[in-house]
Amino acid sequence: MRAGVPGGETSLLELQTLDQAPVESTVTDGVLSADVDGTALLTARDEASGQVVATTTRASTEGEDPGLSQVTCRGAGSGQWLVGLREGGDDRAAVVLTNPDDRQAVVNLELHDETGLLAAPGSRDIAVPGRQSVVVELGPLVRPTGALAVQVETTTGRVTAVGRQRGYTDSRPRSSEWLDPGAQPATSQVLPALPGGDGARRLVLFNPGERRAQVGVEALGDGPYVPAGVQGQVDVPPVGTAVVELDEGFSDEATALRLTASQPVAATVEAEDPDGDLALVPARDPLTGTAAGVVGTVPDAEGELVLANAGAEPARVRLTGPGATQEELEVPAGTSLVRPGDGLVAVEVLTGGAVSAGTVLSGDGGVASVPLQPTGAGAGALLPRPDEHLW
Known part of the structure; x- marks a missing residue:
């Protein structure tokens, strides 16, 4: 598990087991790290409340849970x-x-x-x-x-x-x-941080309404395009699911999908690497303000930050990386950008656009993807106070 507080202190974080026993941790370059056996509870105090982000990464070649997997730490809900x-x-x-x-x-x-x-x-x-x-x-x-x-x-x-x-x-x-739970059903959805490269890609759509939904599917790369495997509008039955088999390797680089539906839908992409390791990428709400994430560290695996702008206007964002290094980027409308990712990364939307963001971790041991998590005012619906995160 790796956790951080963008612009804040990790000393305001407390990591415990569910029965309230302390979990040993270390701090390096502003990132709190711990080996967690089972479920744990991360609590943020004072100004860190509403700011903390955390990700658990698991890598194994044996047992019931082989491959590479990741999950974000989130507050409880109903x-x-x-x-x-x-x-x-x-x-x-x-x-x-x-x-x-x-x-x-x-x-x-x-x-x-x-x-x-x-x-x-x-x-x-x-x-x-x-x-x-x-x-x-x-x-x-x-x-x-x-x-x-x-x-x-x-x-x-x-x-x-x-x-x-x-x-x-x-x-x-x-x-x-x-x-991870995805965004609530909506007529517009973005699935950020889809792994690139070879391997099966399946888009799973769910329609909770009583009327059939027609869904348009676009990938966001250098510009919007219809990914191979999509034949026109996708029909999703009432209160049912539909699956679209996308062509393997439809994008060499990590990318994003944009969905436009006649009725609210929810969605996830099932992405496999050539050896069959699975990453699950659900739809996410656009960023409102600042979001952050902690890129996992696994031997022989590389992390990437994926920014996607599903809006009609270009967006300008500020990236803050390890050591408080900063970079401003423009994300043109209908495109996605990929940057190397490491440690604690924060993204602030400065102007325009509907930006979504996530990280992809890939290597010989498998592939995984997690979204960036809202912080500050944008986190109010996700992070109860005190901040109790579970994984």
């Missing part, structure tokens, strides 16, 4: 969407629910696939005891299916929800990845 999990065949999916509070939380899961809302006995009134995590395996809840959309709603208390996707080949673990 309603979240997980789009793009798969259950059946060589795929196993779960939803991990964590309760940071002392009192019990109660959660309902609503599951959808391409046929619509699924009957899922055991998906309602799930008790999550105080300061504990509960893993809900989706296999016992639904028949083998394709891409799923899962709505997580609490009826009592609050939880942090994250999806866990495992893939197998001949019963042997092939990949493991976390799925």
Whole structure:
């Protein structure tokens, strides 16, 4: 786990296990690092509240969770969407629910696939005891299916929800990845920080409404273009999912997708490297002010920062990197820019545009992607006070 406070002090951060035991950590170049076994709680005090960002990175070549995976640390909430999990065949999916509070939380899961809302006995009134995590395996809840959309709603208390996707080949673990909740359904969506290069690319769309949705898909590179594999508008059934098989290697560089829909939709891209390691990239809201992230460090892997402007006007942004180094960039309308990423990185939108941002980590061990997290005023809906982040 790596955490930072853009423009602030890591001394205002406290890292504990869920049962409130301290977790040993070190600080280098303004980044707090710790080896975390299981779920932990990160609390920010005073001026660091609303400013802290953190990412957990896991790299392994063995066990049930091989490959490269990342997940952001987020505050708990009451309603979240997980789009793009798969259950059946060589795929196993779960939803991990964590309760940071002392009192019990109660959660309902609503599951959808391409046929619509699924009957899922055991998906309602799930008790999550105080300061504990509960893993809900989706296999016992639904028949083998394709891409799923899962709505997580609490009826009592609050939880942090994250999806866990495992893939197998001949019963042997092939990949493991976390799925962060994505942006709420909307008629305009951006999926930033899609890994470039070869490997399967699948766009999973979910329509929560009662009317069919027609969705236009564009990639943002040197300019907007329709990625290979997309044939006109994509039809998404009411309360159901749809999958678009994009051509492998449609972009050599990390990029972004822009969606324009007739009805609100949610979306995730499933991106594999040539060896089958999986990255899950959900849609994200545009930045409002400043966002930041901590690029993971893994041997033989490189980090990249991806900036995408889905708006009609050019945007100017200020990047602040390790050592408070700064750079101003213009991101033309309908394009994405890629920069090397390392350590604590902050992006401030100075003028214009609808900028989204994330980081991609890739190497011989796999591929992973996480978004930058809002800080300051833009973080109010995501970061409760005190700032309690879970992963």
